[in-house]
Amino acid sequence: MKSHRNHPLWFAFALHRASGLLLALFLPAHFWVLSYALNDAAALDGFLEWTDYTVVKIAEFGLVFLLAVHMFGGLRLMALEWLPWSPHQKTYAAGAVAASFCLSTLFFLSAV
Amino acid sequence: MTDLPPDTAPLRVSVWRGAKAGAFETFDVPMQESQTVLDLVAWIQQNADPTLAYRYACRVGMCGSCAMMVNGVPRWTCRTHVSKVMRGGTVQVAPLRNLPVIKDLAVDMDPFFDKWTEAGGAFFPTKSRADAVEPILPETPARQEADAAIECINCAVCYAACDVVSANPDYLGPAALNRAWSLVNDVKDGALDARLTAVSGAGGCHNCHSQQGCVAHCPNELNPTASIAGLKRATVRAALRGKS
Numbered sequence: 001m002k003s004h005r006n007h008p009l010w011f012a013f014a015l016h017r018a019s020g021l022l023l024a025l026f027l028p029a030h031f032w033v034l035s036y037a038l039n040d041a042a043a044l045d046g047f048l049e050w051t052d053y054t055v056v057k058i059a060e061f062g063l064v065f066l067l068a069v070h071m072f073g074g075l076r077l078m079a080l081e082w083l084p085w086s087p088h089q090k091t092y093a094a095g096a097v098a099a100s101f102c103l104s105t106l107f108f109l110s111a112v
Numbered sequence: 113m114t115d116l117p118p119d120t121a122p123l124r125v126s127v128w129r130g131a132k133a134g135a136f137e138t139f140d141v142p143m144q145e146s147q148t149v150l151d152l153v154a155w156i157q158q159n160a161d162p163t164l165a166y167r168y169a170c171r172v173g174m175c176g177s178c179a180m181m182v183n184g185v186p187r188w189t190c191r192t193h194v195s196k197v198m199r200g201g202t203v204q205v206a207p208l209r210n211l212p213v214i215k216d217l218a219v220d221m222d223p224f225f226d227k228w229t230e231a232g233g234a235f236f237p238t239k240s241r242a243d244a245v246e247p248i249l250p251e252t253p254a255r256q257e258a259d260a261a262i263e264c265i266n267c268a269v270c271y272a273a274c275d276v277v278s279a280n281p282d283y284l285g286p287a288a289l290n291r292a293w294s295l296v297n298d299v300k301d302g303a304l305d306a307r308l309t310a311v312s313g314a315g316g317c318h319n320c321h322s323q324q325g326c327v328a329h330c331p332n333e334l335n336p337t338a339s340i341a342g343l344k345r346a347t348v349r350a351a352l353r354g355k356s
Contacts, residue, residue, distance in 0.1 A: 080337070
């Protein structure tokens with residue numbers, strides 16, 4: 001059954017909301033681990049060693065993905081609500097952001 | 113419409129029967145060329161069950177009275193071709209979401225139009241018949257905003273598509289707020305401050321989550337989300353000026 005939610009604009013909303021909730025769940029754990037930098041450096045090093053595991057690397061990828069999705073989703077929402085642009089202007093702006101993001105990512109990949 | 117060859121299999125049409133409580137009833141409807149979903153419903157009422165309740169008037173996409181849920185999506189049924197929505201020889205037709213069902217496919221539109229009034233949808237003139245006619249320049253930004261919002265036919269498709277209306281029954285909804293935005297941009301109207309107060313209350317424009325279901329499903333391709341965003345900006349500016 002095709003639903004009234006089955007369109008890209010609703011998926012963009014859902015992705016922004018889900019990424020925000022998941023990041024909100026992650027942040028307390030993030031600050032808790034960071035607190036070891038002040039109180040217990042050995043414990044922090046113990047945590048950082050986990051980053052050698054493949055599963056943790058995949059989780060880090062997921063985290064960066066959530067951050068990127070939430071940031072661009074937020075920029076989209078702010079443009080939608082605060083800039084009285086025409087639909088064509090929004091398409092051109094989204095295309096320009098996507099192209100610049102691709103170019104900067106290519107530059108970053110060749111730099112590392 | 114012309115009949116298809118006699119060996120063409122009939123369409124299986126599931127239609128909601130009852131009010132809030134009820135069930136889908138299935139009818140076999142002969143397929144025809146250029147058949148609309150409203151044609152299916154009319155055929156059932158005229159040939160299979162005369163007690164089927166539904167609402168329509170113009171049949172040409174102007175009056176906004178025949179909107180229904182077709183396969184879970186709100187649509188104007190008089191302009192929706194069966195060939196575009198049929199899936200595996202079946203179509204499901206249900207009453208519009210977010211409105212009380214009177215009977216079968218007919219919903220009570222009172223909450224929809226009450227909110228239209230609550231949002232300041234009535235025009236308040238600033239001149240009498242003795243005054244000169246106000247010159248309206250089509251190229252001014254305010255007039256272009258008003259023109260972009262003014263073609264609403266009040267079919268309630270956007271209202272049925274809106275998840276915020278489902279979650280918050282007090283939310284004024286996309287059509288009422290779109291109407292308010294067209295009047296905010298009308299230089300002939302004299303109730304700007306009262307209207308901005310009306311649309312910035314508990315059920316007002318700031319409830320909108322910009323899910324844009326209204327934009328995706330509006331049969332006239334209007335953009336109520338842009339209208340609501342305009343109201344958000346206007347109400348914030350008014351609040352900063354101490355007006356609402």
